[in-house]
Amino acid sequence: MSLSSASTDNAVAYVNGRVYTINPASPWAEAFIVSPSGTFTVVGSNSSILETAKAEGLVTYDLRDSFVMPGIHDAHMHIHHSGLAQLNEPVIGMDATVKTLAEKLKEGSCACDYAHVHEDWILGHSVGVENYDRSYLDKTFPEIPVIIRTGGGHGMYLNTEALKRAGYDLQNEVETNGKRFLRREDGSLTGEVYETAMAKASLALPKPAVAHVKRAILKALRVAHSVGVTSVQEAGINSIALQALSELENEGLLQTDVATHIVHNVEFLAQEPISELERLIDRANDFKSKHVDTNFVKFAIDGVPLPPLMTQCGLDEHGNIEENKLTMAERDFEETLARYDARGMTIKIHACGAGSVRRSLDAIEKARKKNPTGPRHEVAHCNVVHENDYARFAKLNVTAEMSPAFFFGHPLTQGFKDVLDWDFVKLADAGAHITVGSDWGGFFDPSLIVAGANAVERVGKGSKERGGELLCRYLTLAGAEAVGKQNERGSIEVGKKASFIAVDKDLSKGEFDGASVTKTWFEGNLVWEKPKP
Template sequence: MAGPMTVYINGNVLTVNTKQPRAQAFAVDSTGKFSSVGSNQDVLEASRDSQYQVIDLDGSFIMPGIHDAHTHLLAAAMQQLFEISIGEDCTHEDFAHELQEKCRCARAHDTDDWLIANFYSGNLFPNGEVDRKYLDEVFPSRPVVMRDPSCHNVLANTEALKRAQYDLLDEVAPFGGELARREDGTLTGELLEQANTKLWLNMPKTPTEVAQRAILVGIRMNNEYGITSCQEASANTVYLAALQELEKETKITCNIHTHIVYGPVGFARESEESLHKLIDEAERYKSEHVFTNFVKFWLDGAPLPPHFTQCKLQDGSPQANKLVLEKDFFMKGLTDADRKGYTCKIHCAGDGSARFALDALEAVREQNSDGPRHEIAHCNCVHPDDHARFAKLRVTAEMSPALFHLSELIAQSDNQLEWPFKSLLDAGAQVTIGTDWFLPPTPNMFPALAAVVPQIGVEKVIRCITLSGAEAVGQAHEVGSIEIGKKANFIQLDQDITRNEISGTIVHRTWFEGSLVWEHPDVEKREVARL
């Protein structure tokens, strides 16, 4: 992607390379890779036989591009483009009016008339009564779906339930799901965990061209916040088809590692049969910047009020009634993916599901000791007895959502949001950090990272979001640090985050494979002198 060789001098460069932790300058060759790293003099001398341009960094702090270990890039961008944000300060007195007003401004794609809103909680409804009747008053004939803050549970109005073929009286809850009911036995419209899968599967499919547009928005926002590599946690066929087209048009400026959903399928909005076929055919969607040897499983829900659908340990064993995948189905998918060499990301929101996953991974390792590295997603509640098992089983501890690392949220979590960064690192575990973007409004990781620094120090935090991320997806030979021969994915920040409080850090510029792909509008452009 890059042009002629470019030499960057007078920088404050954090390389995340233990052999050369800091540098003053580096050169990027015409293939978009680092060709030299060191002092101004050394880099200029190494480049003297080449035609090059010089960029004076004027003391700016430079580090490798960020790896977001857990994102829902397409879904998050669809939120930005087509969905409604209710607002944290909205109450039941004005929520119907606010929803109506925002609906008037909502943009739909194709002929889709469904309205999706984010996020609801009990305080939006009179007396805390979460019920479809309040949506029906405002939208009697338009299907409306509201997600709760965890995105695991939804409230649907009557029209949405009817279009999705729910029986308002006699609907039977599926395995891993629950249907909230009124006193007369009819559905309130609140569908918990796998009870809303039927809803998502019956909604209109996103056209590929719409997905392309949304993904470009998501990639641009990634670059804005310094992200040059990410792991998509809910990939489906539409997603991969859209990426394939964007790659042909050379529009992808972020490495995307696509965890294709095995089950449950609600987040993917695609049938189980179709998704399993996609996993079998994943290789044909692989490209220069899209990596498809990844699979996703959910084992439980979310540790958030009022439903607390995570699987906890009870007398040392996982709560079987809180698991959302049947064991035989999960083990088959995990074993098959491991045999193919695919990295599995397993959603675990409780210490019970984390232990269940580790037990399953231990059984898989016994069958295939040289299998690929796997991941447990979230790791917000892992029993201390299980910390050492991560390194032993070659399991990455992926810590997300980064938003929830903020101390005030942890304090309100009833011991359910306690990411054991230090203990896992001390036990030798591979640790990464993910935003879980579409829960937060942007993929900005810096405010949350500030909350982690006191636990493990800023240098380890930076490694978690750079080189550790690259190692977790098998790309450490290509990216993750500023080293000779690696792709030139790097960012310029407004401050040296190793020496200052980092919560308000702003990304000034982002480079992907040597090309500038983001520049903050307020940054003064530097003069480029050609030598």
């Protein structure tokens, strides 16, 4: 026996499993062998794998009849912001009112693991309150700047000190390019701002240290592993987070494949000015590594269909795009998209209205005329698509990325079916390439398995089993295809990365309801195990 852990006799044979491979040529197996370098070398029956293990003296791992499948690919996650939120930002409960907002924030701050991450600024998160006014926060925090995120990350409550430090004109701010300010009767700002109006506050917020961003990313990825995620598309990254990922990679601590969408035009998400973000995109390759792929860009061209915002770009009664709801000038959008397309970069476009989806497809269609074999792009969210646009996804080689999965069965969506629908069936029937994302920002359960329970029958046209098969593919191989890694991961096949999960129910039969991940492996290493009672 070799004394090197890299020699072939250090492979591990996994046996006695119900292995759903997602490989259409051989969808089921009982066992497989994982090489010391973390790839599948043999996939087959118990008898054949046990015979090989005995002949080569391999260690065997008993899967104990567990349902096993490839690791999940989350097509839309914010691991950077989610980790920071979990470590630093108190969540203000559902019962908060505008009068108790400051009190709840102060109570929650005491429960945070880390304080003073953003110097003396205080950050928090709230699902929203009615009739917000900064005066309520000013009473408790007269000299400390406060930001409370709301509206799914598309809104903020600021106190007066935060408004002043960020450079807002309390009386004369102008609403343009998607900016939205709420005002008092005298016309001055209440401190409630939405969409691109948040940019000043985000740019003024002191940046966390790289070391702390590393802690935050590791925290977020630990949560991701707990729900079976082994590869993610980070849907809004900046220079600090890219540096943190690079250092984690060099230290051997990054145990997830990450496709990083560098923000182009959303300053409030990136907390960096557009000029710096453009330079970051130009040097994206500097941060590329074994587990980090930086060939991705993030655009946002409208808001969100969530009350009280409803800032999405729809179509008017004549079927025309509501141009005043777009947050990016048409000429800039199309020219910039074409420029990155020519460089072979995949673009993910935040589009939450039927109008913004159409504008996205229009821009991609123009790019295709110049560059017919350009990269596969993505429309993020796809919560509403006009009938005339479903077929364009396949025609233009565009991924329909369905998120936030948390809302698939949320009570809120029942009252907004016209804008919160996620029609898997129409997209699939039109031949669209489909992926699923949590859009996790740190404040809800990111499990795509839990979310899948609310969509499985709809996906399968009433059949749980058919829906289960489709969802399993959307969550694995389809995600790998979206980022061009289908030859490396996404299914349990010889030569691919051995990133896989064990689940306590058979997801292939549509048994998503109540299912949970019991173990997660990344490249052959067990990175998460469900705590035993």
